[in-house]
Amino acid sequence: xxxxxxxxxxxxxxxxxxxxxxxxxxxxxxxxxxxxxxxxxxxxxxxxxxxxxxxxxxxxxxxxxxxxxxxxxxxxxxxxxxxxxxxxxxxxxxxxxxxxxxxxxxxxxxxxxxxxxxxxxxxxxxxxxxxxxxxxxxxxxxxxxxxxxxxxxxxxxxxxxxxxxxxxxxxxxxxxxxxxxxxxxxxxxxxxxxxxxxxxxxxxxxxxxxxxxxxxxxxxxxxxxxxxxxxxxxxxxxxxxxxxxxxxxxxxxxxxxxxxxxxxxxxxxxxxxxxxxx
Amino acid sequence: xxxxxxxxxxxxxxxxxxxxxxxxxxxxxxxxxxxxxxxxxxxxxxxxxxxxxxxxxxxxxxxxxxxxxxxxxxxxxxxxxxxxxxxxxxxxxxxxxxxxxxxxxxxxxxxxxxxxxxxxxxxxxxxxxxxxxxxxxxxxxxxxxxxxxxxxxxxxxxxxxxxxxxxxxxxxxxxxxxxxxxxxxxxxxxxxxxxxxxxxxxxxxxxxxxxxxxxxxxxxxxxxxxxxxxxxxxxxxxxxxxxxxxxxxxxxxxxxxxxxxxxxxxx
Numbered sequence: 001x002x003x004x005x006x007x008x009x010x011x012x013x014x015x016x017x018x019x020x021x022x023x024x025x026x027x028x029x030x031x032x033x034x035x036x037x038x039x040x041x042x043x044x045x046x047x048x049x050x051x052x053x054x055x056x057x058x059x060x061x062x063x064x065x066x067x068x069x070x071x072x073x074x075x076x077x078x079x080x081x082x083x084x085x086x087x088x089x090x091x092x093x094x095x096x097x098x099x100x101x102x103x104x105x106x107x108x109x110x111x112x113x114x115x116x117x118x119x120x121x122x123x124x125x126x127x128x129x130x131x132x133x134x135x136x137x138x139x140x141x142x143x144x145x146x147x148x149x150x151x152x153x154x155x156x157x158x159x160x161x162x163x164x165x166x167x168x169x170x171x172x173x174x175x176x177x178x179x180x181x182x183x184x185x186x187x188x189x190x191x192x193x194x195x196x197x198x199x200x201x202x203x204x205x206x207x208x209x210x211x212x213x214x215x216x217x218x219x220x221x222x223x224x225x226x227x228x229x230x231x232x233x234x235x236x237x238x239x240x241x242x243x244x245x246x247x248x249x250x251x252x253x254x255x256x257x258x259x260x261x262x263x264x265x266x267x268x269x270x271x272x273x274x275x276x277x278x
Numbered sequence: 279x280x281x282x283x284x285x286x287x288x289x290x291x292x293x294x295x296x297x298x299x300x301x302x303x304x305x306x307x308x309x310x311x312x313x314x315x316x317x318x319x320x321x322x323x324x325x326x327x328x329x330x331x332x333x334x335x336x337x338x339x340x341x342x343x344x345x346x347x348x349x350x351x352x353x354x355x356x357x358x359x360x361x362x363x364x365x366x367x368x369x370x371x372x373x374x375x376x377x378x379x380x381x382x383x384x385x386x387x388x389x390x391x392x393x394x395x396x397x398x399x400x401x402x403x404x405x406x407x408x409x410x411x412x413x414x415x416x417x418x419x420x421x422x423x424x425x426x427x428x429x430x431x432x433x434x435x436x437x438x439x440x441x442x443x444x445x446x447x448x449x450x451x452x453x454x455x456x457x458x459x460x461x462x463x464x465x466x467x468x469x470x471x472x473x474x475x476x477x478x479x480x481x482x483x484x485x486x487x488x489x490x491x492x493x494x495x496x497x498x499x500x501x502x503x504x505x506x507x508x509x510x511x512x513x514x515x516x517x518x519x520x521x522x523x524x525x526x527x528x529x530x531x532x533x534x535x536x537x538x539x540x541x542x543x544x545x
């Protein structure tokens with residue numbers, strides 16, 4: 001074997017080239033986002049709508065029935081948490097869909113870009129989007145309700161991180177189906193994230209669910225992480241137990257859905273990626 | 279019997295979209311997933327609020343009834359705009375209006391189809407509410423809320439023309455606006471909270487739209503058992519007013535667009 005092939009310099013160059021390709025994937029989608037109203041709507045309009053309808057509902061209940069509680073604040077923070085899950089999920093699947101729509105999937109994977117690098121690129125992009133989204137939500141809440149959710153401090157960050165991972169897990173699972181079934185799957189893709197929402201505990205604590213639905217909620221990391229956030233907001237205590245459970249579950253789900261995605265991709269590749277765009 | 283061919287053409291439009299809607303499993307799923315999701319999220323939310331904060335057994339029922347009202351309006355809005363989008367993306371729009379079909383007949387056909395869809399949506403909502411929360415809205419209120427629901431349907435069709443407007447100007451590329459322009463009415467509809475909680479400016483917008491009167495009326499009827507006919511009449515008059523105005527604008531946009539060539543809308 002050629003010794004030079006394994007030299008440090010060679011490895012570093014390879015890693016750099018790989019990172020470069022990931023960055024290219026992020027950039028390809030970020031550039032397209034600029035000036036495209038449809039895409040900006042996806043990032044900003046729907047979270048805004050969610051924060052509006054749920055926020056005013058909560059402020060109505062708080063004002064008319066529960067003045068001595070912080071119901072509004074709790075609901076808004078849980079909504080922001082859910083928006084992060086939804087964003088991470090959609091970032092993965094919608095950008096793959098975009099490549100399908102643009103007839104770009106075949107070209108993209110005919111290039112040296114590997115599936116792993118594509119996922120890495122989307123990850124970078126999603127980190128950017130989620131950060132922007134978070135501060136956008138903070139701003140909307142400040143403007144509409146005169147509340148500053150940043151007062152919770154950095155303690156919320158570990159929980160949001162878990163939710164981000166869980167969102168990616170849903171996203172890669174949905175994309176695994178998308179990569180196999182193609183455009184026909186579009187309608188279901190939008191439902192995928194929302195399918196988990198009743199079990200996330202973002203809109204109400206999961207204790208309110210009937211037993212059978214609560215069981216489903218308990219198998220998902222979302223409910224633990226959002227419960228942790230609720231505890232943090234209501235009592236100011238960080239429950240590391242809930243954090244660990246949700247981190248473990250999110251990571252396991254993410255690994256599983258990445259494997260699923262890779263498997264579905266190779267199955268689909270064998271059948272020909274060009275068929276996806278029909 | 280001048281109107282029989284016209285009725286026939288309306289029925290053809292209803293059938294053309296109805297067949298697609300009720301035989302394609304994905305479209306069908308789309309039709310009942312979103313109402314059911316709303317029922318689930320808002321219903322459990324209302325249950326939690328009722329148990330923890332309000333202690334008034336009517337509040338969940340009132341919130342769900344208001345939500346059902348919004349589902350009717352939403353369905354009608356989406357039906358008008360989404361089916362227009364479909365005509366464009368199927369490259370059917372130029373052919374369709376080259377036939378004897380007039381725009382009024384197209385709207386008539388969509389109205390028939392949408393009425394069926396709304397009844398199906400109501401059925402799904404009622405079954406969902408019965409299964410998840412154990413109460414039967416139909417048994418509790420019978421058909422007394424029907425005037426409100428029918429008026430919401432008319433208002434929904436009227437705002438459907440708003441949601442479909444951009445399609446006639448910019449074509450199918452702007453299909454994202456269908457859902458955006460549908461939901462833009464949601465915060466002002468009073469479906470999720472009484473509009474009095476809104477900031478003054480928002481309230482002003484809510485008050486000039488018929489949705490808030492109708493949905494407020496439904497909530498009032500559930501909470502007190504008295505039918506607020508004054509709210510209904512305001513809502514009814516406003517709905518008719520908006521229907522006439524917005525249909526006129528829709529027709530103008532269509533004629534303007536026809537002059538520039540309908541086929542360009544499909545690009």
